[in-house]
Amino acid sequence: MRIALVPRPEPSRLAGALSPLVAVVATLLIGFALFTALGKDPWQAFHVFFVKPVDSRYGVGELLQKAAPLMLCAIGLAAGYRANVWNIGAEGQLTMGAIAGGGVALAFHDSASPLLLPAMVVAGAAGGMAWAAIPAFLRTRFNANEILVSLMLVYIATFTLSLLVHGPWRDPEGFNFPQSKMFEPVALLPNLLPETRLNVGFLVALAAVAAGWVFMSKSLVGFQMRVAGLAPAAANYAGISARRTIWLGMLIGGACAGIAGIGEAAGPVGQLLPSISPGYGFAAIIVAFVGRLHPLGILLASLLMSLLYLGGESAQMGLALPSAVTGLFQGTLLFFLLAADVFINYRLRIARAPARGK
Amino acid sequence: MATMPDPPPRLSLSGVTKVYPSVVANDGIDLDVLPGEIHAVLGENGAGKSTLMKIIYGVVRPDAGTIRWNGKLVAIGNPARARRLGIGMVFQHFSLFETLTVAENIVLALDAAGEGDLPARIREVSTRYGLPLDPDRHVHTMSVGERQRVEIVRCLLQDPRLLIMDEPTSVLTPQAVEKLFETLRTLAGEGCSILYISHKLDEIRALCHRATVLRAGRVTGTCDPRHESATSLARMMIGGDLPLPEHRPAQAKGDGALVVKNLSLPADDPFGTALHQVNLSVRAGEIVGIAGVSGNGQRELLAALSGERTIDDAAAIAIDGRPAGNLDAAERRALGLGFVPEERLGRGAVPEMSLAENALLTAHRQGLARRGFVRFGAARDFALATIADYRVKAGGADAAARSLSGGNLQKFIVGRELRQRPRVLVAAQPTWGVDVGAAAQIRQALINLRDAGVAVLVISEELDELFEICDRLAVIAQGRLSEPRRAADTNAGEIGLLMSGSFIAGGAHSERHFSPAGALGLD
Numbered sequence: 001m002r003i004a005l006v007p008r009p010e011p012s013r014l015a016g017a018l019s020p021l022v023a024v025v026a027t028l029l030i031g032f033a034l035f036t037a038l039g040k041d042p043w044q045a046f047h048v049f050f051v052k053p054v055d056s057r058y059g060v061g062e063l064l065q066k067a068a069p070l071m072l073c074a075i076g077l078a079a080g081y082r083a084n085v086w087n088i089g090a091e092g093q094l095t096m097g098a099i100a101g102g103g104v105a106l107a108f109h110d111s112a113s114p115l116l117l118p119a120m121v122v123a124g125a126a127g128g129m130a131w132a133a134i135p136a137f138l139r140t141r142f143n144a145n146e147i148l149v150s151l152m153l154v155y156i157a158t159f160t161l162s163l164l165v166h167g168p169w170r171d172p173e174g175f176n177f178p179q180s181k182m183f184e185p186v187a188l189l190p191n192l193l194p195e196t197r198l199n200v201g202f203l204v205a206l207a208a209v210a211a212g213w214v215f216m217s218k219s220l221v222g223f224q225m226r227v228a229g230l231a232p233a234a235a236n237y238a239g240i241s242a243r244r245t246i247w248l249g250m251l252i253g254g255a256c257a258g259i260a261g262i263g264e265a266a267g268p269v270g271q272l273l274p275s276i277s278p279g280y281g282f283a284a285i286i287v288a289f290v291g292r293l294h295p296l297g298i299l300l301a302s303l304l305m306s307l308l309y310l311g312g313e314s315a316q317m318g319l320a321l322p323s324a325v326t327g328l329f330q331g332t333l334l335f336f337l338l339a340a341d342v343f344i345n346y347r348l349r350i351a352r353a354p355a356r357g358k
Numbered sequence: 359m360a361t362m363p364d365p366p367p368r369l370s371l372s373g374v375t376k377v378y379p380s381v382v383a384n385d386g387i388d389l390d391v392l393p394g395e396i397h398a399v400l401g402e403n404g405a406g407k408s409t410l411m412k413i414i415y416g417v418v419r420p421d422a423g424t425i426r427w428n429g430k431l432v433a434i435g436n437p438a439r440a441r442r443l444g445i446g447m448v449f450q451h452f453s454l455f456e457t458l459t460v461a462e463n464i465v466l467a468l469d470a471a472g473e474g475d476l477p478a479r480i481r482e483v484s485t486r487y488g489l490p491l492d493p494d495r496h497v498h499t500m501s502v503g504e505r506q507r508v509e510i511v512r513c514l515l516q517d518p519r520l521l522i523m524d525e526p527t528s529v530l531t532p533q534a535v536e537k538l539f540e541t542l543r544t545l546a547g548e549g550c551s552i553l554y555i556s557h558k559l560d561e562i563r564a565l566c567h568r569a570t571v572l573r574a575g576r577v578t579g580t581c582d583p584r585h586e587s588a589t590s591l592a593r594m595m596i597g598g599d600l601p602l603p604e605h606r607p608a609q610a611k612g613d614g615a616l617v618v619k620n621l622s623l624p625a626d627d628p629f630g631t632a633l634h635q636v637n638l639s640v641r642a643g644e645i646v647g648i649a650g651v652s653g654n655g656q657r658e659l660l661a662a663l664s665g666e667r668t669i670d671d672a673a674a675i676a677i678d679g680r681p682a683g684n685l686d687a688a689e690r691r692a693l694g695l696g697f698v699p700e701e702r703l704g705r706g707a708v709p710e711m712s713l714a715e716n717a718l719l720t721a722h723r724q725g726l727a728r729r730g731f732v733r734f735g736a737a738r739d740f741a742l743a744t745i746a747d748y749r750v751k752a753g754g755a756d757a758a759a760r761s762l763s764g765g766n767l768q769k770f771i772v773g774r775e776l777r778q779r780p781r782v783l784v785a786a787q788p789t790w791g792v793d794v795g796a797a798a799q800i801r802q803a804l805i806n807l808r809d810a811g812v813a814v815l816v817i818s819e820e821l822d823e824l825f826e827i828c829d830r831l832a833v834i835a836q837g838r839l840s841e842p843r844r845a846a847d848t849n850a851g852e853i854g855l856l857m858s859g860s861f862i863a864g865g866a867h868s869e870r871h872f873s874p875a876g877a878l879g880l881d
Contacts, residue, residue: 220722220730220731223715227708230709230710231705231708231709233701233704233705234706234719236666236705237687237697237720238687239665239686239688239689239690240688241686
């Protein structure tokens with residue numbers, strides 16, 4: 001017996017649009033089996049995981065608040081992914097954004113200027129772009145693989161932040177904890193919904209998604225980046241610069257991730273800590289693909305991913321499950337999405353007869 | 359009952375039908391191919407030839423009808439099954455992995471992986487059939503003509519009983535076509551049946567024993583092409599008479615809208631061809647043709663002309679009097695250059711994108727984008743106008759480029775480039791794989807463009823085409839370009855001689871030049 005994958009001549013577009021749903025359902029089934037195997041009542045576990053986190057006004061606020069950085073990072077990444085620019089380092093660019101924007105907040109700690117917050121956001125975007133510019137430069141100049149470079153830079157960014165909050169930026173009145181001074185209220189993102197932690201960062205993320213949609217589906221440059229992703233030879237034939245495509249793809253991703261980073265520091269965190277993000281930059285890769293690299297899909301997928309984060313926390317408290325359960329659900333979701341995509345493009349054929357022979 | 363019945367046909371189709379959502383590709387096709395017969399399947403683009411061959415090769419399943427192989431009813435579920443039966447196919451669009459070598463590509467396609475020394479067998483088969491190949495060469499370095507050799511040799515290695523050839527001579531020199539025909543006649547003499555898809559009527563008359571003519575998915579006739587004239591075959595095929603291109607003498611004027619001056623360019627890969635001191639001037643209102651065997655620098659010259667490869671010396675190439683050597687493809691378009699590349703899918707058009715989006719690919723300066731934003735309505739209108747003007751068979755402006763047949767996509771790409779009113783047009787293989795009716799239309803469009811005062815450069819491996827439309831002809835060999843001569847003052851024999859490099863000072867062998875065939879001692 002031999003198992004073979006045979007390409008389908010015309011992959012169904014409907015199936016392509018539905019595959020994220022298939023992946024979600026399959027993930028839930030796995031979750032069901034997992035909870036049962038752990039000796040938990042699966043229905044109660046589902047309730048704790050998926051319903052309890054959002055059954056209050058505060059919970060909904062948390063859902064939207066956590067979705068914002070995911071959305072921001074994912075929309076920036078999607079712009080690059082559509083052009084075959086594989087930026088895997090949004091987490092590092094996010095961290096650099098937090099460092100740059102947070103640095104501005106700390107440098108002007110006594111300032112009461114209304115320009116401080118905008119300056120922090122600009123600095124955050126610049127920090128993310130600067131970090132993304134490194135793989136872009138190495139790729140265009142030396143043809144170094146941007147996947148590896150951007151990924152490795154994540155760890156450098158994380159340790160740079162750690163170095164700063166353990167050293168020069170440590171709060172002198174902070175009992176030696178590795179953390180910076182708390183930002184002044186003028187340096188914090190204004191609240192959006194009373195009794196929640198939701199801040200205007202969510203609106204920024206929504207605006208980024210809208211801008212991403214306009215850029216990707218309406219602008220000539222967005223169109224040209226898509227061409228570069230689909231058919232590099234056609235892009236070269238049409239005079240679409242491969243270097244510009246790589247630079248734009250990386251810088252857009254870096255800017256969005258950098259804004260997400262300062263959004264965290266000047267939002268729910270309110271200061272700089274050794275770790276500013278629970279892996280938003282990596283989870284955003286899943287969000288981008290679950291959302292089919294489409295802005296609307298990314299909007300929905302970021303809400304789903306945010307729910308997985310909240311559910312994981314809720315499961316830790318309510319079910320005494322380890323925090324790894326969040327990562328497990330993220331991984332399962334991505335696994336099923338990729339598997340569904342394989343079966344959209346290929347048909348499984350099991351040949352009983354030997355493959356060779358006369 | 360006779361005691362010694364005739365052998366059954368090698369392949370017998372009866373009532374084969376295939377319906378696609380937008381079109382009936384095959385409508386009750388009957389077809390018999392006898393052992394050792396060279397059987398032509400003749401038809402315009404979109405007549406259903408390719409679909410029928412894909413059914414026989416197991417790529418597409420028919421909706422109705424039966425297939426018999428040596429008299430036995432068979433279901434050909436996939437190409438592997440077809441190959442086990444003894445059916446080999448050389449596709450019009452090649453299915454080769456560019457990053458692999460010739461031998462690696464062939465190993466991948468062989469179901470019974472190489473008994474014996476495969477490179478040696480490749481050399482043996484390719485030599486025997488006059489298709490020289492270096493098994494260790496990477497496919498991405500090869501021209502279209504050379505890639506086709508790989509496909510043919512790949513089939514021959516499997517010792518087929520029925521060989522399907524989808525427009526095999528499109529990119530071969532006259533001598534190579536003659537050689538291929540000898541190959542095919544030898545094969546047929548050994549009892550192998552050949553299904554020969556083409557729209558080159560002279561070839562079919564010279565080669566084939568029988569012809570089945572398709573029009574709009576139906577069989578419109580079967581005949582012995584040796585007893586038909588090209589005109590009568592064409593009438594069966596298109597249901598009317600062929601337009602002949604009008605060709606008035608050129609009214610060339612000016613110093614040259616496209617000027618190449620002392621262009622030397624090292625090869626960009628070990629198997630490429632370096633360009634040596636290429637000089638050329640195409641004046642407004644004339645068509646200059648460049649003939650040559652594939653792999654002699656055409657690819658490099660085209661990339662240098664189109665701007666896909668930029669040159670440090672800006673003055674080496676001038677478009678409309680302005681130095682353009684260091685400009686990229688988009689900047690040269692802004693100067694008035696139009697370009698039709700030899701590969702359609704993946705280079706001239708993005709396969710997954712719609713025709714409207716593919717119009718945008720090069721024509722966005724024609725008001726299809728404003729202030730950085732795409733005007734999709736205008737792009738659709740542009741695509742629809744191109745479809746209408748060039749009678750492209752397509753499901754509208756939203757049809758994906760890959761859903762079009764090769765010839766129809768070529769018409770669309772030519773139409774898209776011409777519609778932008780270029781001042782200089784460079785076209786590579788403008789009618790490759792395009793049927794007679796459409797080819798005549800494209801040639802007429804090029805002549806009309808010339809008459810409108812455009813400088814046209816055509817690089818083609820089809821001599822007949824060059825003689826039909828060109829005012830002056832040059833030959834490229836080993837990266838050198840011959841002095842152009844007036845088409846009216848030369849002939850195929852002289853051009854053929856130039857193609858072998860006779861014009862190069864000191865003879866063709868004055869300088870060591872890498873030739874895969876030569877390196878293998880196959881010349």
